Amino acid sequence: MERKVNPNNQRGYLFIKRCIDVVGAVAGLLMLLIVFIIVSLLIKLEDPKGSIFFSQKRVGKNGKEFNMYKFRSMVSDAESKLAELLEQNETTGAMFKMKNDPRVTKIGKFIRKTSIDELPQLINVLKGDMSLVGPRPPIVREVNEYTGYQMQRLLVTPGCTGLWQVSGRSNIGFEEMVELDLTYITTRSLMADIKIIFRTIFMLFGSKNAF
Numbered sequence: 001m002e003r004k005v006n007p008n009n010q011r012g013y014l015f016i017k018r019c020i021d022v023v024g025a026v027a028g029l030l031m032l033l034i035v036f037i038i039v040s041l042l043i044k045l046e047d048p049k050g051s052i053f054f055s056q057k058r059v060g061k062n063g064k065e066f067n068m069y070k071f072r073s074m075v076s077d078a079e080s081k082l083a084e085l086l087e088q089n090e091t092t093g094a095m096f097k098m099k100n101d102p103r104v105t106k107i108g109k110f111i112r113k114t115s116i117d118e119l120p121q122l123i124n125v126l127k128g129d130m131s132l133v134g135p136r137p138p139i140v141r142e143v144n145e146y147t148g149y150q151m152q153r154l155l156v157t158p159g160c161t162g163l164w165q166v167s168g169r170s171n172i173g174f175e176e177m178v179e180l181d182l183t184y185i186t187t188r189s190l191m192a193d194i195k196i197i198f199r200t201i202f203m204l205f206g207s208k209n210a211f
Contacts, residue, residue, distance in 0.1 A: 005152040007185045016190055021132050024197075025125040032119060039071055039116060042107045047075070053120055058137035061157045066129040068137055069120035073108030074101075115203070121160045133193040134159025135181040153181045156188075161200040 029036075040052045054072040057065055104112065111117040124130040130137065137158035143151075163184040164177045172180070184192070 002149045003182070005155060005182050005185050007155050008188050013188075013190060017131060017133075017193060018128075020193070021125050024132050025122040028119070028122045029126075035116065035119070039107070039111060043072055043105075046105055046107050047072075050075070057140055058158070059140060059143045059154060060129055060137055061154060063143070063151075063154055065140065066124070066127075066137075068129070069123050071111055071117040071120060073105060073112050073117045074103040075105060118160060125160065129157075131157045131159045133162055133188075133196050135162055135184065136164060136177070150178050152185070153178060156185050161196060163196060166196055166199040166203060 043050070043052050051072055054070045054074070055067045056070070058068040060066050108117070121130060125132060134157050135153045138146075138153070143154075146153075163180045164172060167180055
């Protein structure tokens with residue numbers, strides 16, 4: 001049964017959440033600087049002509065579009081090759097997931113497995129486009145297929161990690177992901193965010209469900 005979502009938008013919570021986002025993003029970027037340098041070198045060594053970072057248009061709070069940053073884990077022309085792979089989609093709904101995606105590079109497989117490819121999103125957190133915790137920011141193509149019910153995922157600022165990511169990630173279908181996100185939106189709190197952050201840290205070291 002579909003439900004109407006009422007986000008927890010208490011001012012005190014939102015203020016503390018933003019403070020944690022800024023402090024966490026700055027600390028993360030400083031502590032992981034050596035990781036950024038090593039990964040950047042490896043990406044360039046495998047594909048000297050390609051860029052280190054990958055910028056993709058995503059949809060954030062209230063439908064506002066922004067450029068989300070990731071380490072490039074695919075070949076340079078990955079987007080143009082997507083159409084011929086759509087029939088091999090291994091998840092449900094509007095998302096596209098493929099475990100053995102031929103577009104993924106060698107270093108790309110490693111940084112995806114460990115979620116290192118997601119680290120540049122800390123820059124998005126500093127800019128305010130994203131939060132450390134929140135629903136996964138969808139691409140425009142996905143949102144174009146959303147129902148009114150599913151659009152409720154866009155009521156809050158999207159996050160680097162969330163309830164979906166720590167509950168099974170790629171093993172969870174689109175509809176279940178929506179339900180997890182809506183549950184988070186209605187019950188989010190400082191304690192819930194902290195728990196998700198710690199669960200994410202433990203999962204970073206070789207999550208079996210990431211692809």
